[in-house]
């Protein structure tokens with residue numbers, strides 16, 4: 491496993507070592523010791539999530555105002571355009587974002603620590619999205635920032651108007667969003 495740094499120091503792209511042979515492939519999708527070494531601290535995950543979406547579905551940009559969740563995300567079928575936005579008020583990269591293509595083919599993972607809003611759009615016919623979180627989901631604390639917020643100005647792939655949940659249709663502008671307590 492190797493870490494690729496991004497324009498926001500705490501956001502890391504992780505590339506596993508893949509062992510291929512005439513049977514197929516094998517790779518360690520998570521190794522606690524190696525992960526802690528790469529991110530430079532002890533990180534405990536408490537929840538695994540798995541979602542499946544069809545093309546053009548956009549889930550996000552989500553975060554929790556209390557019990558913020560760090561997320562280690564990856565794609566096991568299809569391809570997504572994944573985005574993390576820095577919403578840590580005192581961060582020098584506050585309001586900045588990093589995007590990365592995650593796919594079953596590239597086997598890349600994206601480490602998004604607490605303090606970021608997260609979302610993705612599906613660019614393949616379908617995509618299965620798996621991720622680990624460092625705290626439990628709590629709908630009472632969950633908030634959404636509008637995917638198309640002009641201040642964040644994410645250059646989403648040109649897929650037209652995405653398919654959104656009602657929660658995401660009603661998301662707030664970044665300027666009006668509620669940050670961590």
Ligand SMILES: Cc1cn([C@H]2C[C@H](O)[C@@H](COP(=O)(O)OP(=O)(O)O[C@H]3O[C@H](C)C(=O)[C@H](O)[C@H]3O)O2)c(=O)[nH]c1=O
Nearest residue numbers: 539541549550552553561608609610626627632655657
């Ligand atoms: C997130 C979550 C949801 N649910 C239930 C609540 C709903 O009945 C159903 C679908 O939830 P939702 O529409 O919020 O799912 P997503 O839009 O994929 O939400 C996720 O989208 C982006 C990509 C994120 O980073 C977050 O992890 C998460 O907010 O699953 C649970 O039971 N547990 C959970 O942890």
